[in-house]
Amino acid sequence: MDHALEVRGLSKTYGTGDQAVRAIDDLTFEVDPGEFLCIVGPSGCGKTTLLKCLSGLLRPSSGAAYLEGKLIEKSPDGLALVFQEYSRSLLPWMTVGANVRLPLLGQRVRRSERRSRAAEALAAVGLTGFEDKHPWQLSGGMQQRVAIARALAYHPHLLLMDEPFASVDAQTRADLEDLVLDVHERFGITVVFVTHDIDESVYLADRIVVLSHRPTTVKEIVSVPLARPRDQIATKELPAFIELRRRVIRQIKGETEEIDDTDESDDVPAGVAAAREEVAE
Numbered sequence: 529m530d531h532a533l534e535v536r537g538l539s540k541t542y543g544t545g546d547q548a549v550r551a552i553d554d555l556t557f558e559v560d561p562g563e564f565l566c567i568v569g570p571s572g573c574g575k576t577t578l579l580k581c582l583s584g585l586l587r588p589s590s591g592a593a594y595l596e597g598k599l600i601e602k603s604p605d606g607l608a609l610v611f612q613e614y615s616r617s618l619l620p621w622m623t624v625g626a627n628v629r630l631p632l633l634g635q636r637v638r639r640s641e642r643r644s645r646a647a648e649a650l651a652a653v654g655l656t657g658f659e660d661k662h663p664w665q666l667s668g669g670m671q672q673r674v675a676i677a678r679a680l681a682y683h684p685h686l687l688l689m690d691e692p693f694a695s696v697d698a699q700t701r702a703d704l705e706d707l708v709l710d711v712h713e714r715f716g717i718t719v720v721f722v723t724h725d726i727d728e729s730v731y732l733a734d735r736i737v738v739l740s741h742r743p744t745t746v747k748e749i750v751s752v753p754l755a756r757p758r759d760q761i762a763t764k765e766l767p768a769f770i771e772l773r774r775r776v777i778r779q780i781k782g783e784t785e786e787i788d789d790t791d792e793s794d795d796v797p798a799g800v801a802a803a804r805e806e807v808a809e
């Protein structure tokens with residue numbers, strides 16, 4: 529059987545000459561159908577760059593990615609992307625319903641089906657009855673649920689999420705994590721979820737790809753054999769959870785210490801400071 533997604537020797541350099549920024553050095557991994565794969569790495573290591581390459585928004589400098597065996601060139605069918613900045617991804621002058629139906633307009637989907645898919649997706653994220661509201665009438669967490677509903681209404685085979693809960697409060701974040709797990713379970717979607725939150729990655733994932741600092745490579749791929757359905761309290765108390773968490777922290781911490789050793793200046797790069805904070809939690 530084909531992998532849901534294959535990443536083969538993918539690299540990405542922005543710009544040329546003196547201005548060149550090598551974001552991704554060399555990434556190779558694959559994702560199985562129905563798998564929940566998390567990607568963690570220090571900020572600035574190239575996670576968003578990777579998702580842009582996977583969604584066809586950016587062309588890799590070398591190497592390639594394949595969606596269900598097909599080379600990803602431009603925005604491929606069957607793939608949906610949820611960004612961190614949901615407020616920028618929803619159109620404020622459109623209703624919630626219209627926002628959710630929007631990606632279906634370019635597809636050959638009948639009007640009645642567009643309506644039923646949007647209703648089904650909004651129900652899945654607990655927003656039935658909000659179709660006629662506008663995004664600005666909703667809280668941040670609700671807006672992010674609209675963005676998730678929009679991705680679901682599209683019936684993607686592969687859902688890419690880029691730090692989707694980084695800007696909501698802790699309780700909303702926990703609710704949204706459980707929502708995404710539930711949707712993953714019910715719709716059997718393959719999910720690639722980028723986060724810099726280690727607890728979140730262990731809580732959600734079947735496997736975690738730990739990335740090095742920029743230019744990024746795969747440091748380790750950690751399997752997460754924790755039972756599902758998962759529970760915010762019970763799962764996080766399991767010795768296996770705590771051990772996995774420790775393992776991922778050690779990998780990322782090793783990364784930041786490597787930078788410290790080679791960096792002569794006192795200036796700590798922003799990405800390192802953020803990763804340290806994360807690790808210190």
Ligand code: ADP
Nearest residue numbers: 542549551570571572573574575576577578742
């Ligand atoms: P992450 O999502 O892991 O925080 P990014 O993929 O956003 O990291 O960025 C990786 C590196 O590439 C960073 O050093 C960033 O400054 C650089 N970068 C991102 N986008 C561009 C761009 N359009 N042009 C030049 N450099 C970029």
Ligand code: MG
Nearest residue numbers: 575576577690
């Ligand atoms: Mg990013």
